[in-house]
Amino acid sequence: MPLAPKGQGYTMNEAARVRAAELPKNLKWFNTKEPISLASQRGKVVLLNFWTSSSINCMHALPDLRYLEKKYPQHLAVIGVHSPKFANERDPEQLRKAIGRHHVRHPVVNDPEFYLWRAYGIKAWPSAVLIDTHGYVLGVLRGEGRRQQLDDLIGAKITQAESKGWLVAAPSVQARIPEPRTTLYFPGKVLASPHSLYIADSGRNRVLHTYHDGKIRRVFGSGTAGLVDGRETEAMFDNPQGMTIVGDYLYVADAGNHAIRRIHLKSGEVVTVAGTGKQGRYEGETFRDPLEAQLNSPWDLAYDDSNLYVAMTGQHQVWRMSLSHPGIERFAGSGREDIEDGSRTTACFAQPSAVACHDRQLFVLDAQASALRTLRFSGESVSTLVGMGLFEYGDRDGVGREARLQYPLGLAVDRARKELWIADTFNSRIRRMNLATRTVEHFDFKHPLDEPRGLTLYGDKLFVANTNAHQIVAVDLNTRAAEVLDVREG
DSSP, rough: OOOOTTSSSSOOOOOOOOOOOOTTTEEEEESSSSSOSGGTTTEEEEEEEEETTTHHHHHHHHHHOOOOOHEEEEEEEEEEOOSSSSSGGSSSHHHHHHHHHHOOOOOOOEEEHHHHHHHOOOOOEEEEEETTTTSSSSEESSSSOHHHHHHHHHHHHHHHHHTOOOOOOOOOOOOOOOOOOOOOSSOOOEEEOOOOOEEEEEEGGGGEEEEOEEEEEEEESOOOOOBBBBEESSOSSSSSSEEEETEEEEEEGGGGGGGEEETTTOOOEEEEEEOOSOOOOSSHHHHHHSOOOOOOEEEEEETTTTTTEEEEGGEEEEEEEEEESSSSEEEEEOOOSSSSSSEEETTTTOOOEEEEEEEEEEEEEEEEEEEEEETTTTTTTEEEOOOTTTOOOOOOOEGGGGOOOOOEEEEEEEEETEEEEEEEEEGGGEEEETTTTTTEEEEOOOSSSSSEEEEEEETTTTEEEGGGGTTEEEEETTEEEEEEEEOEEO
16 A cells, blocks of 8 residues: 655545554564564554665665654654665674664664565565554555655644544653774775875764874864864764875765765865765756755765766766866766666666776776676776676675675775775675786685775785774785774874
8 A cells, every 4th residue: 555656645545444564573673672563552653664774775764764753752663674685684793783883773673584575565675664553554655755755644643643642652662782882983985095094984974094003193073973064073074985085185975965075184174075965866967066966875986087986876876076177977877776788878887885996997886786897988888897686696706797796895906916806895705806817706814804895905905994893904915914903092
C-alpha cells in the first residue's frame, strides 16, 4: 500500500487497513537493551527505516530521521531495519561500527535474511514504512528526500490521534554502545606530502595536519558539524573526506556539507569554494560560479592540469572544477547508478568514492559496483578494469575483471612501481594492481585491518586510514612492517 508520489495528496481506505508485521525477537538489536515489539509502541506513530549502511541514498535519509526524531521526541518511534547488501554488512560487529560512524541514535534491528524486507514488500533502499498508533500500516515511501512528506504525514496522524485520545507520550528507547575514547574517530581519507600528513578525522568533523609520525601540528574544524568558514578551529566541517594539495592550498571534499572547502596552508584560513551547503541533483549543468552549485556528497578529489576532479558520490558522477577560471560542471557519468562503459557523458557509475589521476587518465573506484574504472582524457571514454555488476563482488585476486573486490573506498597511485593501491574496504584488505598486466593481488602485512577507507603513498611508505579501528597505519612496502601512528597533540 504505497503512499502517493511526492507532491501529491495522501488518502487511505480505512476498510483496507493492514496490520503491521511484528518484529521478530530472534534478530540482533542495537541501541536498545532488549528487542522492541510494535505492540509495545501502541499509541505512538512508528517509522521503520529500511536501510543498508553502504548506500549513499540511505546516508542521505539519516539527517531527515534525526530531524523527525528531534521534532517528535515523545510521539514518534523510529526503528532502523538493516537489510544488508554486502556480505560484510551482515556481520553484527560491522553493523555496530556503521551505526556509530553514521551517528545513528535510534534502535536498529539487523535482518540479514531479509525477513522483514519480504514481510513489508520492500523494493528499494531506503524505504520508510509508517505505522499508525493502532499498529496498522499507513504506507511506504521509497527513496531519499522525503523529509517534508514524512513530516506532514506524521504530524497529521499525531494530531488525529491526540484529538481522539489515542496518543501515548513516551521518550524514545536508546541505549548506545560508545566507541573507545581515541584521538581519531572513524578517520576517512588520508593524504601525505613530503613533510606532513593530512587526516580527515571524519567522525569528529575536522581535518588534522600532522607530521609523518602522527604528532599533530594544526587542527582545522571545531569538531562540531556545520558549514562555517574561518581560521583553523573557528571553521566547521561535516564528515570531511578526500583531499588534494594544489600549491599552498589543501582542498577538502566536505561530504556532509555537499561542499568543497579550501585551506590556505600558510594562514590556516578555511573558505568554501564550491557548493551552497544544500544537496542538489543535476544531470549535466555547468555553473560559472561554483558557489551557486548544489553538490551531492563529494567524497574524493584529484588534481590534474589546473582541474579538480570530484567524485560526486551522491549523484554517481565525476565533476570537474577549473582552478584557472571559475566554473564547475559534470565531467563524466549519466547520473544513473550502474556499471556501464561508453563515452564520458553516457557511461554509468555506481557511487564513485575515490579518484586518482595518472598518465593522462582518471582512475575511479565505484563502491557499489565493487569496481575500478578508468577514463582517458584523450579519448574521453570510460572503461572497466575490475568489476562486473552492482551485485557482483567478492574477495579474489586475478587479472582484470577476473578479480573481485567488495565496496572499495581508497585509491593511491604508485608512480615508481607503476601500480595502483586499493583499499578493499569490506574485505578489510589492501590490494594492488599492476598497471601493465592488470594483475590484482592482495598485499599482506602484520597488522589487522578493519574497513580501511583511505590510502596515501609517500616514497616506500603507505599510510592507511584503518577506519573502524580509529587508526592511521604506516606500512613499509619493502619490509611489510606496520606501525600504528601515535596521533596526538604536540
